[in-house]
Amino acid sequence: MTDVKAQKPTIAAAPRKTVFQRFMRRVQNNFRLIIIAVPLVWLVLFFLAPFFIVAKISLAELAIASPPFTPMIEWLDGGVVTIRLVFDNFAYILNDSLYFDTYVNSLKISVTSTIICLLLGYPIAYAIVRSGPVAKPLLLFAIILPFWTSFLLRVYAWMGLLADQGTINNLLLRLGLIDEPIRMLYTEFAVYVGIVYTYMPFMILPLYANMEKLDGSLNEAAADLGSRPTNTFFRVTLPLTMPGIIAGSLLVFIPATGEYVIPDLLGGGNVQMIGRVLFNEFSSNSDWPVAAAVAIVLLFLLVIPIIIFQYFQGKASQDP
Amino acid sequence: MGAKLTETNAVSDTPWLNQDGQQPLVKIKGLTKKYGGWAAVDNIDLDIYEGELFCLLGGSGCGKSTLLRMLAGFETLNSGTITIDGVDMADVPAYERPTNMMFQSYALFPHMSVEKNIAFGLQQDRMPKSEIGDRVHEILKLVELENFKKRKPKQLSGGQRQRVALARALVKEPKLLLLDEPLAALDKKLRKQTQFELANIQDQVGVTFIVVTHDQEEAMTLATRMAVMDAGRFKQVGTPTEIYEFPNSRFVADFIGSANIFEGRVTENGADHVRVKTEIGEVFIDHGQSVNVDSKIWVALRPEKIHIVKSQDPASGPNQVSGEVDDIGYLGETSIYKVKLPSGHIVDVTAPNQTRPMNRTHRITWEDKVNISWEPSSAMLLTS
Numbered sequence: 001m002t003d004v005k006a007q008k009p010t011i012a013a014a015p016r017k018t019v020f021q022r023f024m025r026r027v028q029n030n031f032r033l034i035i036i037a038v039p040l041v042w043l044v045l046f047f048l049a050p051f052f053i054v055a056k057i058s059l060a061e062l063a064i065a066s067p068p069f070t071p072m073i074e075w076l077d078g079g080v081v082t083i084r085l086v087f088d089n090f091a092y093i094l095n096d097s098l099y100f101d102t103y104v105n106s107l108k109i110s111v112t113s114t115i116i117c118l119l120l121g122y123p124i125a126y127a128i129v130r131s132g133p134v135a136k137p138l139l140l141f142a143i144i145l146p147f148w149t150s151f152l153l154r155v156y157a158w159m160g161l162l163a164d165q166g167t168i169n170n171l172l173l174r175l176g177l178i179d180e181p182i183r184m185l186y187t188e189f190a191v192y193v194g195i196v197y198t199y200m201p202f203m204i205l206p207l208y209a210n211m212e213k214l215d216g217s218l219n220e221a222a223a224d225l226g227s228r229p230t231n232t233f234f235r236v237t238l239p240l241t242m243p244g245i246i247a248g249s250l251l252v253f254i255p256a257t258g259e260y261v262i263p264d265l266l267g268g269g270n271v272q273m274i275g276r277v278l279f280n281e282f283s284s285n286s287d288w289p290v291a292a293a294v295a296i297v298l299l300f301l302l303v304i305p306i307i308i309f310q311y312f313q314g315k316a317s318q319d320p
Numbered sequence: 321m322g323a324k325l326t327e328t329n330a331v332s333d334t335p336w337l338n339q340d341g342q343q344p345l346v347k348i349k350g351l352t353k354k355y356g357g358w359a360a361v362d363n364i365d366l367d368i369y370e371g372e373l374f375c376l377l378g379g380s381g382c383g384k385s386t387l388l389r390m391l392a393g394f395e396t397l398n399s400g401t402i403t404i405d406g407v408d409m410a411d412v413p414a415y416e417r418p419t420n421m422m423f424q425s426y427a428l429f430p431h432m433s434v435e436k437n438i439a440f441g442l443q444q445d446r447m448p449k450s451e452i453g454d455r456v457h458e459i460l461k462l463v464e465l466e467n468f469k470k471r472k473p474k475q476l477s478g479g480q481r482q483r484v485a486l487a488r489a490l491v492k493e494p495k496l497l498l499l500d501e502p503l504a505a506l507d508k509k510l511r512k513q514t515q516f517e518l519a520n521i522q523d524q525v526g527v528t529f530i531v532v533t534h535d536q537e538e539a540m541t542l543a544t545r546m547a548v549m550d551a552g553r554f555k556q557v558g559t560p561t562e563i564y565e566f567p568n569s570r571f572v573a574d575f576i577g578s579a580n581i582f583e584g585r586v587t588e589n590g591a592d593h594v595r596v597k598t599e600i601g602e603v604f605i606d607h608g609q610s611v612n613v614d615s616k617i618w619v620a621l622r623p624e625k626i627h628i629v630k631s632q633d634p635a636s637g638p639n640q641v642s643g644e645v646d647d648i649g650y651l652g653e654t655s656i657y658k659v660k661l662p663s664g665h666i667v668d669v670t671a672p673n674q675t676r677p678m679n680r681t682h683r684i685t686w687e688d689k690v691n692i693s694w695e696p697s698s699a700m701l702l703t704s
Contacts, residue, residue, distance in 0.1 A: 220394050221427035223414040225441030225492065235440070239431045 051299075058292035059085045069289050089293035099277065099294065103301065106274040109188070109263075110256035113195040114203075117252045118245065120196070121203035125244075128204075129211040140208070143201050155194060155265050162190050162266070186268035194262035202251040210244025246313065254302055274298055335369030336545055343406070345370045345528050346391070346496060351400035353386055353552075360386040362552035363400070368496075373522050373529045375539035377576075378549030384532045385424075387549075388498050391530065392421045405495050415444075420494040424501040426485035428473040434460075434484050435469040441492045459491045462521065479510050486518070490525060499531045503538060515541045536576050540564070548572050569704045570618055579620040580667050581702070586611050594701060595638070600665055604638035606696035611703065618702040623668040625698040628657055630684050631691040640693035643667065645686055657684065659692055667692060 017025070027034065060069035061084075074082045093099045128139045146154060161167045162184040169181040184190055214237070222232040260275030267273070274294065282291035335342055344367035353361040361383045368374050376384040389395045391402060393414030402409040404418060420441070429437050435456055442452045460466045463483040473481055482505065489497055502518065503511045519542050522529050533539050539546050540560040548555045548563060548571075556563055556572045567573035570581055584598030589612070594605045596619055603619050611617060634642045641661055649656035650673075657669045669692055677683070684690060 215425065215427060217423050217425055217427040218429060220392075220414070221421070221423060221429070222440070223394075224392055224417075224419070224421045225488070226415050226444035227440070228415055231444070236429060240429075 054292045054295055057288050058089055058296045059087070060289045060292075061086045061088070062287050062289055067288060068286050086289070089289045090297070092290065093293055093297060099274075099297075102272045102274050102277050103297070105272050106257050107301070109191060109195065109271075109273060110253050110259070113192055113199065113256050114249050114253045116192065116196050117200055117203040118249060121200055121207060121248065122241075122245070125204045125207035125211055128208055129214075143204050143208075146201065151198065152261065154198070155261055158190070158194055158197070158266060159185060162193070185266065186270050188267065188271050190266040191263050191271045191273075194266045195256050195259060198262065199252040199256055202255075203248040206247035206251065207241065207244040210241050210247070214240055246309075250306065254306075257302060258298055334544075335371060336367070342369060344368060345372075345405055346530075347401075347403040349401045349403075351387070351390065351402065352398045353383075353390060353395060354398045359383075359552045361390065361397075364552075364554060366547065366554070366557070368528065368530065370528055371526055373519065373531065373542055373544045375543035375546040376530065376532045376549055377534070377536060377539040377546050379534060379575075382549045383552040384534075384549050385500055388421070388500055388530065388532045391496070392419055392498050393417050418495040419498055420489040420492050420496075421498040422485050422489040422500065422502050424504060426473075426481050426505075428481060428484055428488070430473055433470050433472055434465060434476070437473070437484060438488045438491050441488060445492070455491055459487045462490075462524070463487045478505055478507075479514070482506060482514065486521070490521075490527065493525075494527060497527050497529050499529060501533055502531060504533075504535070511535075511538070518542060540576075548575060550575075565700075567620065567700060567702065570620070570702050573620040573700060573702060578623055578668060579700075580623065580626075581618050581620045582665070584617055584619055586613050586615050586617055589613050593696070596699075596701070600661055600663055600667070601641050602638040603699050604696050605699050605701060609701050611701065615703075620700040620702055621667070621694060621698065622700075623656065623670040624654075626667065626669045626692050626694045628659070628669045628671055628684065629691050629693075630688050632689055633691075635691040635693065639696060639699070640691060641667070642689065642691050645684060645688045645690055648682070648684075648686065650682075655682070657690070659690060 063070045164181040172178045263273040346368040348366040351364045378384045547557045573579040582598040584596040588595035596603045643659040643661040646660040647658040
């Protein structure tokens, strides 16, 4: 411990940096912020802002104007600013049993479709994961293949298949299995077929991604410890694929609840879903405020259970 | 632990000599597993006795893991039989076999705590809850993880996970415990320590272990007996000492430890000695081994059994040669000398560094003239 004080640190004169170098240094230091900022700006611009516009319209009154609703903020003479928030639209929706019944029917159809998608999609995803190196990419390709064709075209194709004089009825008639056409188009059955068919890939793909990561030796370990295959499925495979089940179910349930095209084309007027009601309010009735209120209620109907669900899910995964 | 595991092990230390007419616990006969046309396990016969710690040693792809997985019931077999404790395993599925396996990846259930992982196997036997609790507690004490029972596998270190995997496999008190590279995922220091722990645990619980490993040091430390495997076949089965000191082929001599192997011809075959003329000179071996005079043979010399002396005088006579130090590998406790002979052959010699070098240079250094020699008992004769 002798000349500690004598050894003064010598600072080498830092070479002057160019403006560009200093800029790049700043970019590097704030890289995390920049990375986060891009999706944030996107979400604010194309998600949050439109949401507030819709929320604003839902609090307005129908008016003969363009656009057809009253402004929220009005400047009156003498510098008076009035803000009008009209809650009539919500009261109207909640009191009219038509809307209530339609919401319930939409949820019923979307929940049932989600369960059907899960029951069919789970074994399909499992089979793809277990398939050989040649079959696997082909099977995955087959799952994604429908996206190459327009969604609308595929729904029209289903109309052709399900119609009274459609392919399926003609085939059954010709085979002599039935005497008169079975009514399929413009029934709830057709809507289920359409929704399950359309949203199946959204169930299979997250399940596949989740199962692909599963360590196959876990199944062997369970068997080795004396567990029969069914027991292994419920105690090991199912809990470990739960994230995939949740992701897939939400991806089916959310868009299916607000579905418009499928109930309109395949259900005709016989199947009431909230997407159709919303469309009718908006275009036929030109009642933008009620349409906006319908959309906001739908949003809360979807978001609240998801938030509650995720809260418990997060708690469960933190527990030791 | 239940009564079965605390019972003292009455079997002898060398059950495979079969002095008391004991039936083997595992009987493997003509076992073959083919993938396409290629045999991963090729017509293997093996008896393993109760209380043994048997190691299957071999390089990757030699079939050792396949053999283990066939015992566990994860692989079907093409021909042959596996009998465990007198029962033919042909139609017994994995979940009904009296074996448990410790996986190389440990295969711990990530969504279950340590406690639940260990209890899983006992629950399958529909054991009463209180007994499960007792057994889990006992085994956690054995592997010293009592304070970690509420943790999930990902909250544990590699060494702790390894112990959970062992506990989970042991808690069912299997007749046979199969361990697939049990220590491969640990770092070197922990691995050495765990080798002895594993052997101690096996001694305490008295369960028969079959361990698959590619690490010969691990096999030598753990095993009561071991099999050296290559291309689906056993090259040699024996105790670690037998395999190291009396290898039956060039493959085994070279695979276990290191060996200098020279080709030669038998010149004299006495009752208690053999003389061989080799590429590096005459070798005299003072243990009788029936070989034919003038037959082609290989002589193997372990590097640590060769003495090395600095000397200017050329060596003469059997079992000694002169040469020059071509290279030195300094390992701390020992050094490896690569000695170049006039014939051009390089002989590896290891010597312990028993004295601290003066002036930071070793007594024997590069390009020194040296004489190397070995005892008449040291050279190993190999006929294949």
